[in-house]
Amino acid sequence: MKVLGLYEWSGCNPMPPELWLLPSYFPFSPARIWSFMRNFYAPLSYLYGKKCVGPITELILSLRDELHTQPYDKIDWNKARHLCSKEYIYLPYPMVQILLWDSLYYITETILTCWPFTILREKALEIALKHVHYEDENT
DSSP states (O other): OTTTTSSOGGGSOOOOGGGGGSOTTSTTOGGGSOHHHHHHHHHHHHHHHHTOOOOOOHHHHHHHHHHOSSOGGGOOHHHHTTOOOGGGOSSOOOHHHHHHHHHIIIIIHHHHTSHHHHHHHHHHHHHHHHHHHHHHHHO
16 A cells, blocks of 8 residues: 555554664574565565655545545554554554554664665665565575
8 A cells, every 4th residue: 555655654664674784693683584574574675665656646546535534634644553453453562562663663764764874775675675586586
């Protein structure tokens, strides 16, 4: 929905591509996670880092009106990041997880989108895209 322009990237919990820069012995390195999760994380972290959005057409605008219960311009995307239908929540989010997501979004994203740190993001995006291409060629 974010790539189509039906949902804002700011309403999404962060998937920082910079984790690809961590050495494989680091506990939070994507190299240490289960291969299926790694295949999921590589393209999504790339899209998150690029914040890709397609062209906003009349169809997209009408879909926005149909999908959201309030006007698209009035949605508080920071609040929407933590909202989920009760049918999909098996266990409530612990406060630590919410603090982690918020700190990643408000602090880390703010720092990594400023000039000297954009070099890190570009390098991480290259690595993530390399993983995506590797998996495409091998499957």
